Amino acid sequence: xxxxxxxSLSICLALLVLAAAxxxxxxxxxxxxxxxxxxxxxxxxxxxxxxxxxxxxENFKPNDTIYASVATDGASSATLRAKWLFEDGQVVDESTxxxxxxxxxxTEFHISKPNGWPAGKxxxxxxxNDQSVETKNFDVR
Amino acid sequence: xGIFDKxxxxxxxxxxxxxxxVQAGSSSTAAEPPxxxxxxxxxxxxxxxxxxxxxxxxxxxxxxxxxxxxxxxxKIAKRYYGDANKWPRIHEANRDQIKDPDLIHPGQRxxxxxx
Numbered sequence: 001x002x003x004x005x006x007x008s009l010s011i012c013l014a015l016l017v018l019a020a021a022x023x024x025x026x027x028x029x030x031x032x033x034x035x036x037x038x039x040x041x042x043x044x045x046x047x048x049x050x051x052x053x054x055x056x057x058e059n060f061k062p063n064d065t066i067y068a069s070v071a072t073d074g075a076s077s078a079t080l081r082a083k084w085l086f087e088d089g090q091v092v093d094e095s096t097x098x099x100x101x102x103x104x105x106x107t108e109f110h111i112s113k114p115n116g117w118p119a120g121k122x123x124x125x126x127x128x129n130d131q132s133v134e135t136k137n138f139d140v141r
Numbered sequence: 142x143g144i145f146d147k148x149x150x151x152x153x154x155x156x157x158x159x160x161x162x163v164q165a166g167s168s169s170t171a172a173e174p175p176x177x178x179x180x181x182x183x184x185x186x187x188x189x190x191x192x193x194x195x196x197x198x199x200x201x202x203x204x205x206x207x208x209x210x211x212x213x214x215x216k217i218a219k220r221y222y223g224d225a226n227k228w229p230r231i232h233e234a235n236r237d238q239i240k241d242p243d244l245i246h247p248g249q250r251x252x253x254x255x256x
Contacts, residue, residue, distance in 0.1 A: 046210075051170050065210075065247070077174040082167070092160045099171035107169035110209065112248055118158040 036074035036101045041126050041134040043068050051106035058138040062116035068109045068124050068136070075102050081127035082109035087120045164248040166207025168220075203234075208249040214242050221253050230254055 044053035045064050053069045060066055070080055077100045084092040093111050117140040126134040206217060214228035222230070232242045234252045239245060 051168065072171070080167075084165075086158055086160070088157075090157055090160070093163045093165040095165045095167050097167040097169055098174050099169050100174040101171045105169060105171035107167060107171065109165070109167045111163055111165045113160070113163050114248070115162065120158075 035076050036072045036078040036099070036128065038070055038080075038126060038128050038133045039073050040071040041068060041124070041136055042071075043124065043136055043138050047108050047110075051108045058136070060117065060138060060140045062113075062119065062140055064117070064140075065110055065112040066117075066122075066138070068126070070107045070109070070126055070134075072099070072101050072105050072107065072128075073103065077101070078129055080107050080109075081130070083125040083127065084111055085123040085125065086118070087122065092122065164207060164250070166209055166248075168209065203255055204253040206251045206253050208245050208247050208251060210247045212245060212247070214239075214245065217251065217253070 042053045042056055043058055044067050045055040045057060045060070046053070047067050047069060048054045051069055052071075053067060066084075068082055070082070072078070072080070077098065079096055079098045081094065081096045083094045086092050095109055097107050097109070099105060099107060119140050121137065121139045124136045124138070125132055126136075204221070206221070208217075214231050215225035218228040218231055219225040228242065231251060231253060232239055234254045238249060239251075245251070
């Protein structure tokens with residue numbers, strides 16, 4: 001009887017360890033999938049040669065060109081999409097850019113309007129492979 | 142009086158902003174993903190083995206590129222064809238809007254002929 005209890009206990013312990021291992025692995029699997037992930041999105045008035053923002057701001061003037069720099073990590077092909085929205089949800093512009101990423105990369109999206117942006121609140125939504133991954137709010141004064 | 146107050150207080154719906162002339166573009170430090178050819182190059186036909194470049198057998202679709210500050214035709218040619226000397230191809234395709242090949246402006250939408 002004692003022997004069988006020991007065996008049962010061992011099996012239970014083994015199952016618990018196995019379950020814990022599986023549980024611990026699940027989030028890692030999603031993060032370390034061989035895809036690309038967005039690590040940062042910044043807004044500004046200008047970009048450098050490395051596609052990072054050189055004049056960071058979230059308050060723009062009507063005649064500014066608005067740049068968004070999307071940092072990604074991972075080595076795989078992916079599609080980034082930038083959806084620019086005006087305060088009531090009106091779509092200002094939507095652009096996509098396909099990349100064959102090789103570890104850390106930066107992709108910039110920019111919008112300009114020759115006769116000036118209407119003042120108000122705007123939003124940028126960034127999609128990675130059609131999944132919304134980041135939202136940034138900014139305004140034009 | 143009450144009616145006038147009501148009328149004065151009644152706000153007209155805000156007109157929707159006009160974003161029809163928004164110019165947009167994008168670029169990346171990452172390479173463009175390889176294009177897949179609808180027809181595999183099986184080694185027959187006039188294109189087989191003529192260039193040996195990575196673009197052999199691609200579908201050759203035209204693309205649109207929005208010029209950003211600091212761009213030149215040779216830079217764009219380098220980006221799309223891997224060869225800055227192929228800038229006349231882009232110039233030819235955009236004769237209607239590029240009079241002087243040394244002068245392109247941010248926001249211009251250029252047709253990039255397929256390789």
